[in-house]
Amino acid sequence: xxxxRVRVADLAPExxxxxxxxxxxxxxxxxxxxxxxxxxxxxxxxxxxxxxxEPERAVLQLxxxxxxxxxxxxxxxxxxxxxxxxxxxxxxxxxxxxxVASVQLLITERADAREIGxxxxxxxxxxxxxxxxxxxxxxxxxxxxxVPLAGWQWEGQLFVAQxxxxxxxxxxxxxxxxxxxxxxxxxxxxxxxxxxxLERGAHAVTLGPRILRAETAPVALLGAIAAMxx
Amino acid sequence: xxxxRVRVADLAPExxxxxxxxxxxxxxxxxxxxxxxxxxxxxxxxxxxxxxxEPERAVLQLxxxxxxxxxxxxxxxxxxxxxxxxxxxxxxxxxxxxxVASVQLLITERADAREIGxxxxxxxxxxxxxxxxxxxxxxxxxxxxxVPLAGWQWEGQLFVAQxxxxxxxxxxxxxxxxxxxxxxxxxxxxxxxxxxxLERGAHAVTLGPRILRAETAPVALLGAIAAMxx
Numbered sequence: 413x414x415x416x417r418v419r420v421a422d423l424a425p426e427x428x429x430x431x432x433x434x435x436x437x438x439x440x441x442x443x444x445x446x447x448x449x450x451x452x453x454x455x456x457x458x459x460x461x462x463x464x465x466e467p468e469r470a471v472l473q474l475x476x477x478x479x480x481x482x483x484x485x486x487x488x489x490x491x492x493x494x495x496x497x498x499x500x501x502x503x504x505x506x507x508x509x510x511x512v513a514s515v516q517l518l519i520t521e522r523a524d525a526r527e528i529g530x531x532x533x534x535x536x537x538x539x540x541x542x543x544x545x546x547x548x549x550x551x552x553x554x555x556x557x558x559v560p561l562a563g564w565q566w567e568g569q570l571f572v573a574q575x576x577x578x579x580x581x582x583x584x585x586x587x588x589x590x591x592x593x594x595x596x597x598x599x600x601x602x603x604x605x606x607x608x609x610l611e612r613g614a615h616a617v618t619l620g621p622r623i624l625r626a627e628t629a630p631v632a633l634l635g636a637i638a639a640m641x642x
Numbered sequence: 643x644x645x646x647r648v649r650v651a652d653l654a655p656e657x658x659x660x661x662x663x664x665x666x667x668x669x670x671x672x673x674x675x676x677x678x679x680x681x682x683x684x685x686x687x688x689x690x691x692x693x694x695x696e697p698e699r700a701v702l703q704l705x706x707x708x709x710x711x712x713x714x715x716x717x718x719x720x721x722x723x724x725x726x727x728x729x730x731x732x733x734x735x736x737x738x739x740x741x742v743a744s745v746q747l748l749i750t751e752r753a754d755a756r757e758i759g760x761x762x763x764x765x766x767x768x769x770x771x772x773x774x775x776x777x778x779x780x781x782x783x784x785x786x787x788x789v790p791l792a793g794w795q796w797e798g799q800l801f802v803a804q805x806x807x808x809x810x811x812x813x814x815x816x817x818x819x820x821x822x823x824x825x826x827x828x829x830x831x832x833x834x835x836x837x838x839x840l841e842r843g844a845h846a847v848t849l850g851p852r853i854l855r856a857e858t859a860p861v862a863l864l865g866a867i868a869a870m871x872x
Contacts, residue, residue: 422808456806456851482852506858511850547852576686578652581869582812620741620868621686622712622777628736628861635862636869638850639811 416440416448420472423456426463429470437462437470447475457481482549484642485587486568487513492630493597494558496524499627504536508543508553510634511642515540517558522599524626528558561605566592572601572609573629574616581617581636591637595629646670646678650702653686656693659700667692667700680704687711712779714872715817716798717743722860723827724788726754729857734766738773738783740864741872745770747788752829754856758788791835796822802831802839803859804846811847811866821867825859 418436420427427450429437442448444465450472451457459475490507494500494517504515515536519526536555544552568589571581573596585591594609601609610616619632648666650657657680659667672678674695680702681687689705720737724730724747734745745766749756766785774782798820801811815821824839831839840846849862 452808506855506861509852509854509858510862511852547854549852578682580871618869618871619865620872622739622741622779622868624739624777624868625736628739628865631736631858631861632740632865632868635849635858635865638852638854638862639848639866641810641848642850 416442417457418448418450418460418472420450420452423450423452423458423474425474427460427472427474429472431468434465434468434470437465438467448472450474451481482511482547483551484511484513484591484637487590488634488637488642489514489516489566489590489592490630490634491516491518491564491566491570491592491594493518493520493561493595493601493626494523494525494528495597495626500528500532500536501539503627503630504539504553504555505543506631507634508540508549509547510631510638511549512553512634513551514554514556516556516564518564518594519558519560520597521561521602521605523597533557561601562608566590568592570594570609570612570614571617571633572606572614573619573624573633574606575619575623576621577616577618579615579617581633582640584615584617585637585640587642593630593633593637595633596626598626646672647687648678648680648690648702650680650682653680653682653688653704655704657690657702657704659702661698664695664698664700667695668697677705678702681711712741712777713781714741714743714821714867717820718864718867718872719744719746719796719820719822720860720864721746721748721794721796721800721822721824723748723750723791723825723831723856724753724755724758725827725856730758730762730766731769733857733860734769734783734785735773736861737864738770738779739777740861740868741779742783742864743781744784744786746786746794748794748824749788749790750827751791751832751835753827763787791831792838796820798822800824800839800842800844801847801863802836802844803849803854803863804836805849805853806851807846807848809845809847811863812870814845814847815867815870817872823860823863823867825863826856828856
């Protein structure tokens, strides 16, 4: 199957390409009858064949393989403080449905727990596996052993849920690099912890003016990302 | 306490107003020393006093009453299909934290149940009360007895969660009128049900390309609204 991927407005039986995509086909030295992949940027992907290829115009015919790509454009990580009881199970399950590639457990100043047993970690990993199947994902998220917040290194963007922050996720999210979201324990992150994260480049984003429970905040924040089509 | 409300960029000890707000003060025939309310549009509100009032410039001094307004600009309703077991409790709790004014239970074609006992309804109402207190809201959401989906009348906008819909909540949400969000039962809404809602003016919006459980979808959708600062 061709590895060339071309973006189209919508998957349709016949798809006329824009000038940039047509140039792209010429650069790739493709010809009428050649196969490629089309995607709509909304999660749908399919095989297609070049039916018409002129200097400034191209028409593709949709193949029969249409699939929904269930993964985010770049890996999405939920970093979440250790929570009491079964709350982490609920969070891992919902986070998996909402597309995370990994869940990083964190030890924070006010965390409900300072550690997690090996058995419980295994159980969380199994929950991620089940939830991944149920939500028809190709990827099983990894649940990572807790590390102290101050020592956690992330790659790409980090968004920290902060009640009443003036910044909003919508204007900041950029899938050019991995995306991380972080939510605190029941008592919240300390001011020092938040300041430390912001110094390291994190964005504090609002989840509205109300106080959310520690197990609601990650679902709400990941839901906001999902509602952007990811 | 003054009922005049003036929007400011941020609550600060001294706030200089823009030309439009200054004109507004003159129109209201206010003078130095008069009291009013300031709000930042992000949920924070406070009393303030006019310290300086010139033809094109005004400075306000922040009063000591600062409160976070925890309610959405217009009422927000979650309409949710009847779900099995304790799932509705979890949904009502999270929906309350995320700012709904009411939860309308719905009987749908594939709903897990066709009715709900009076005792269970009372219990859901009590959960809304507790969650309202915990999230420091002034409003206790009402949990409304189930009605058949086809007979449910809503006011304002209605957003229905539909996997893979090309429409996104972000571009559509408008607080000029009440906002309603609707999520289906475990088996989803039927095509006929969705078509009927769209005919009646509902918007189908995406929650990303993955399959969400019936109890995750409402939290994700309400989370997306909360992440817009509401």
